[in-house]
Every structure is written in C-alpha cells, then in structure tokens.
Amino acid sequence: MNPEKAAEIDFQSVPLDPDTLDDVSQAERPIVEVRGVTVRFESQTILKEIDLQIERGQTLAIIGESGCGKTVLMKTIIGLIAPSQGAVLFDGRDLGRISQQEMTRTRRRFGFVFQNAALFDSMNIFDNIAFPILQHEKASDSEIEGRVMEKLSEVGLPPEAAMKFPAELSGGMRKRVGLARALILQPELVVYDEPTTGLDPIMSDVINELILATRRNYPVTSVIVTHDMRTARKVANRVVMLYPRRRLEADQSQMLFDGSPSDLDHADDRRVRQFVRGEAGERINELLRETAAISQPAASQA
Amino acid sequence: MAGLTYQDDLPLGEKRPGKISHWVTDWGGMVVDGVSTVGDIAIFAYQMFVWMFTRRPAKGTLLINFYHVGVLSLPVVALTGTFIGMVLAVQSHRQFAMIGMENRLGAVINSSLVRELGPVLAATMLAGRVGSAIAAVIGTMRVTEQIEALTTMGANPIHYLVVPRFLACLLLIPALTIMADFMGIVGGYFYSVVVLGIDHAAYLQNSADFVTGYDLFSGILKSIFFGGIIAIVSCYRGFNCQAGAEGVGQAATAAFVMSFVLILGVDLVLNILLEAFYYAVWAPETSL
Numbered sequence: 001m002n003p004e005k006a007a008e009i010d011f012q013s014v015p016l017d018p019d020t021l022d023d024v025s026q027a028e029r030p031i032v033e034v035r036g037v038t039v040r041f042e043s044q045t046i047l048k049e050i051d052l053q054i055e056r057g058q059t060l061a062i063i064g065e066s067g068c069g070k071t072v073l074m075k076t077i078i079g080l081i082a083p084s085q086g087a088v089l090f091d092g093r094d095l096g097r098i099s100q101q102e103m104t105r106t107r108r109r110f111g112f113v114f115q116n117a118a119l120f121d122s123m124n125i126f127d128n129i130a131f132p133i134l135q136h137e138k139a140s141d142s143e144i145e146g147r148v149m150e151k152l153s154e155v156g157l158p159p160e161a162a163m164k165f166p167a168e169l170s171g172g173m174r175k176r177v178g179l180a181r182a183l184i185l186q187p188e189l190v191v192y193d194e195p196t197t198g199l200d201p202i203m204s205d206v207i208n209e210l211i212l213a214t215r216r217n218y219p220v221t222s223v224i225v226t227h228d229m230r231t232a233r234k235v236a237n238r239v240v241m242l243y244p245r246r247r248l249e250a251d252q253s254q255m256l257f258d259g260s261p262s263d264l265d266h267a268d269d270r271r272v273r274q275f276v277r278g279e280a281g282e283r284i285n286e287l288l289r290e291t292a293a294i295s296q297p298a299a300s301q302a
Numbered sequence: 303m304a305g306l307t308y309q310d311d312l313p314l315g316e317k318r319p320g321k322i323s324h325w326v327t328d329w330g331g332m333v334v335d336g337v338s339t340v341g342d343i344a345i346f347a348y349q350m351f352v353w354m355f356t357r358r359p360a361k362g363t364l365l366i367n368f369y370h371v372g373v374l375s376l377p378v379v380a381l382t383g384t385f386i387g388m389v390l391a392v393q394s395h396r397q398f399a400m401i402g403m404e405n406r407l408g409a410v411i412n413s414s415l416v417r418e419l420g421p422v423l424a425a426t427m428l429a430g431r432v433g434s435a436i437a438a439v440i441g442t443m444r445v446t447e448q449i450e451a452l453t454t455m456g457a458n459p460i461h462y463l464v465v466p467r468f469l470a471c472l473l474l475i476p477a478l479t480i481m482a483d484f485m486g487i488v489g490g491y492f493y494s495v496v497v498l499g500i501d502h503a504a505y506l507q508n509s510a511d512f513v514t515g516y517d518l519f520s521g522i523l524k525s526i527f528f529g530g531i532i533a534i535v536s537c538y539r540g541f542n543c544q545a546g547a548e549g550v551g552q553a554a555t556a557a558f559v560m561s562f563v564l565i566l567g568v569d570l571v572l573n574i575l576l577e578a579f580y581y582a583v584w585a586p587e588t589s590l
Contacts, residue, residue, distance in 0.1 A: 075450075078454060080450055080453060080454065104456045104458075105456075107453075107454060107455065107456040108456055110454060112450075112451070112454040114447050114450070114451060115447070116446060116447065118446060118447040118448050118450065118451035119448075119451075120443075120448055120451070121442075121443075121446075121448070122366075131455055131457075132455045132456070135455055135456045135457050136456055181455075
C-alpha cells in the first residue's frame with residue numbers, strides 16, 4: 001500500500017472486532033493487517049503509526065538501515081512485542097485481544113527464523129527441530145523422526161547432523177536448522193530476521209533458494225527483514241523500506257517505499273535510491289554533525 | 303549523568319540544581335528502582351506459581367534440573383559441611399576448655415549445625431553453584447533470543463524454564479541440608495573425639511540431650527524458603543539480563559549477591575518466628 005494513501009485512511013472507523021469481519025472470506029482477507037501501530041520503549045518512539053497489509057502468499061521484504069525499527073515491526077507482527085498504540089490483526093483476529101491460550105494456538109501458524117538461529121544449546125539438532133511438534137501435537141516417536149529427517153533433508157543437511165549440538169555446526173548450517181525448525185509445523189506465515197547476515201555469498205544464495213523453495217512447496221506467506229538487497233530482489237515480490245523515526249519530521253511517514261523490487265531503483269525518494277545502491281551520501285555529514293552535537297556539551301562540561 | 307543540565311542550556315534566570323538536589327534525586331532514583339525490582343520479582347513469582355499449579359512441567363525438564371541441583375551439588379555440600387563441623391570444634395574447644403566444659407562440645411557444635419549452619423551453608427552453596435548457573439544460562443538464552451524462540455513456538459518460558467528449576471531447588475534443598483548437617487556432625491565428632499580427645503560417650507550424650515527434633519525441623523523448614531528464594535531470584539535475574547557477555551556476568555553475580563542477602567534476611571525473620579513459636583508452645587526451661 002502506498003504510504004500516502006495509507007495515511008489518508010481513517011482507521012478509527014475500521015472495526016477491530018473480528019466478529020464484524022465474518023463477511024469477508026478468509027481467502028480475500030489479508031493474513032496480516034498492521035493498523036496504526038506505534039511502538040515506544042520508555043520515551044523513545046521506534047515505530048509511529050505504521051499501516052501495512054500483507055496478502056496471503058506474498059513475500060514481503062522489510063528493508064532499512066540499522067535502528068529503523070524493522071525487527072521491532074516484525075516482532076510486533078507475530079505478537080512478541082505489544083504495540084503501544086494500534087493493532088495487529090492476524091487472519092482477522094486482533095493479537096492484542098485474544099486470550100493466552102488462543103495466542104498459543106495462533107503461534108502454531110507462525111514460523112520464525114531468528115537472525116542467529118536461536119537454537120537451544122542444551123538440545124541436539126533433532127530435539128531442536130522436533131520441539132514445536134512436541135509443544136503442539138501428540139505424535140508418535142516414529143512420526144516425529146520421519147518429519148524431522150524430512151525437514152533436515154529439505155534444508156540440505158545430512159541425517160548425521162541430527163545428533164550434533166548447535167555449537168558443533170557452522171553459521172550456515174545453524175541457519176538451515178533454524179529454517180527447518182520454523183517450517184516443521186507447516187506454518188502459514190514465516191518470518192525471517194536477517195536470514196543471510198553473516199554468511200558468505202554462496203551460503204546466502206543457498207538460504208535465498210531455500211526461501212524460494214519453501215514458497216514453491218507450501219502455501220506460505222513470508223516476511224523477510226533484511227539489509228541484503230540481493231535477497232530482497234531475488235526473493236521478495238514486495239518491498240517496504242522503513243526510516244528511523246528520530247530523523248524524520250513529526251508529520252513524515254516512516255515508510256519511505258512500498259512497491260515491487262523492480263521499482264526500487266526508480267523510487268522518487270532519494271534516501272531509498274541511496275540505500276538500494278549502498279551510498280552514504282549526506283549521511284556521513286549527518287553522522288559528523290551528530291557526533292559533534294554529542295561531544296560539544298561534554299567538552300563544555302569538562 | 304541523567305538529570306544534569308549544562309550551564310549553557312539553562313533558561314535565563316534559572317539556577318543550576320544544587321548538590322542537595324542531586325543527592326535527593328540520586329537517592330530517590332535508587333528507592334524507586336528498589337521498589338520497582340521488588341514489584342517485578344513479586345509479579346514474576348506470581349506468574350511462576352500460576353504456571354506451576356495450572357500445567358504440569360515435562361518430565362524431561364524436571365529430571366535434568368533435579369540432577370543439576372541435587373546430584374551435582376551433593377559433593378560440594380558434603381565437603382563444606384564436614385569442614386564447618388571441624389572448624390566449629392576448633393573454635394569452640396578453647397573457650398569450653400577454659401570453663402572446664404569441653405565435654406559439652408557436642409551440644410554446641412551439633413545444635414549450631416542443625417539449627418543454623420547446615421541450612422545456611424547448603425543454601426549458600428546452592429546460591430553460588432546453582433543460582434549463578436541458572437542466571438547465566440537463562441541470561442544467555444535471553445541474549446541469544448532463545449527465550450523469544452520458546453515463545454514463538456508456543457512454549458511459555460516461565461513454565462518451561464522457571465517452574466522445573468523452582469521445583470528442583472525447593473524439593474532438593476532439604477536433602478542437601480540434611481547432608482550438610484550430617485557431614486558437619488561427622489566432621490565435628492571426628493575433630494572433637496579423635497583429634498582433641500574428648501570423651502566419646504559424653505560427646506554423644508550431650509549431642510543427644512541438646513539437639514531436638516524441632517531443631518532439625520526448623521532447619522529444614524528454613525531451607526525450603528531458601529531454595530525458593532534462590533530459584534526465583536536467579537531466574538528473575540536471568541530473564542532480566544542485559545545484552546552481551548558483561549550482562550550475563552552481571553546477572554550471575556547479582557543472582558548470588560541478592561540471593562545471599564535475602565537468605566540471611568529471611569533467616570533472621572524465620573528464626574525470630576520459629577523461636578517465638580517454640581517458646582509459646584512448649585515453654586521449655588533453658589539451662590546448660
């Protein structure tokens with residue numbers, strides 16, 4: 001959605017009660033709706049009045065420089081962070097209004113691939129991948145083993161890896177185990193936090209191909225938070241760029257871009273083009289001014 | 303420093319805050335932080351109790367924690383208990399000998415061990431060995447997003463991580479206390495009878511006369527409170543760990559320091575209450 005258009009919508013008039021949404025069929029309804037979400041940590045506003053709709057089957061890349069709130073937005077989407085204002089609807093249900101039990105059931109429909117995989121150190125790879133099954137299903141040992149081995153194979157890991165511990169694996173292998181764990185329950189929404197960060201170009205491309213293969217094999221919606229423009233271009237069919245709130249005027253939207261990856265190079269906003277090309281531009285001068293502003297009072301105090 | 307205003311930034315005519323203002327601000331901030339931490343721990347403990355009584359923890363998570371808290375702590379608790387028993391004998395012997403009462407050494411050593419030193423010693427060792435480890439493990443899980451991973455997979459971190467550790471500390475600290483008591487008694491007996499040459503029969507007789515079942519009961523009762531404190535404080539510190547290796551280290555240190563201070567404070571309160579209860583119910587005569 002165009003950010004300017006989104007800003008025009010009166011969200012006060014949009015009903016948040018999921019019961020009123022019954023007339024909209026599930027297939028037509030966006031899987032995720034972010035409505036006027038503001039997130040504050042103490043006095044710092046990270047996200048302000050973000051509006052976003054993610055359609056079923058879409059692969060959305062959220063890009064932006066460090067500290068712009070990408071990861072906060074992603075964690076808000078899956079209910080890990082409660083918005084200070086606004087609401088996040090997953091399949092028409094307001095995550096802020098559902099009970100703890102319902103939230104647990106809803107989480108079965110999410111898969112989350114963490115930046116550093118976040119595998120449980122105390123468990124071997126088999127137990128890590130089987131963990132979601134044990135939490136949500138009553139499956140026999142043989143069934144669990146079959147599913148875990150199938151997922152290991154899908155992410156290109158040999159069966160011997162199952163008995164290893166996370167500390168014994170390389171970064172790329174850990175990411176693939178994280179992906180296997182996120183996919184084991186065949187979720188409807190998979191969220192990737194910096195899936196290629198810290199990996200060599202070949203392994204980055206392996207991860208990108210796995211994300212594409214997942215989309216081909218399952219009816220899954222994906223949200224990818226990334227700095228990696230190669231990943232965004234290759235994997236996503238929609239890109240949203242966020243900008244740090246602190247560097248914007250009060251009335252400016254934090255979403256600088258919302259469109260297809262092919263439109264990125266021709267974006268109207270200079271900051272989007274600079275980010276996509278990896279150009280520092282006037283950002284160097286901004287950083288120098290910020291540093292001077294910090295050091296000046298300290299010097300006067302001394 | 304928060305709250306400081308630079309001279310150049312002050313509006314015209316406004317005075318720079320004085321030293322007393324800073325002092326009040328600093329102390330006020332510390333009081334607010336302290337009250338806030340107590341409130342946070344109370345809410346954390348409440349959530350833990352709710353989960354403990356609403357959903358049974360998985361057997362796998364319980365057994366591994368029982369092993370870490372109980373089995374692996376046993377040698378160190380036994381060893382320190384033995385040494386404390388012997389140290390008590392060394393320290394008390396000279397004073398008792400001066401008044402010709404060295405045969406009564408068994409009474410003071412064993413009574414001190416069973417009432418006070420056994421439970422506090424076992425709790426201190428548990429806070430140092432297990433409490434710090436709990437804070438470090440949970441803190442590392444926090445820093446490496448493993449706790450968030452638990453949440454995203456539908457597992458409640460308090461139910462999965464805190465409840466088994468709480469139960470392990472609560473249920474196994476009485477056993478560790480009994481071990482510390484027993485080994486302290488053995489150590490005290492060995493040093494008094496074998497090294498110092500105190501009469502074996504008199505030592506045992508005095509021990510039997512002055513150490514009561516109530517002493518043992520009160521020691522074990524206190525230890526249960528200590529176990530609960532260690533588990534809740536250590537898990538809380540781990541859950542609220544700051545980022546990075548330094549944050550994990552601080553969480554482990556804070557878990558031990560906070561547990562130890564609370565153990566001593568709660569020990570004092572429980573001693574007062576248990577003594578009052580004992581004298582109210584039995585009103586025994588006190589004489590050596």
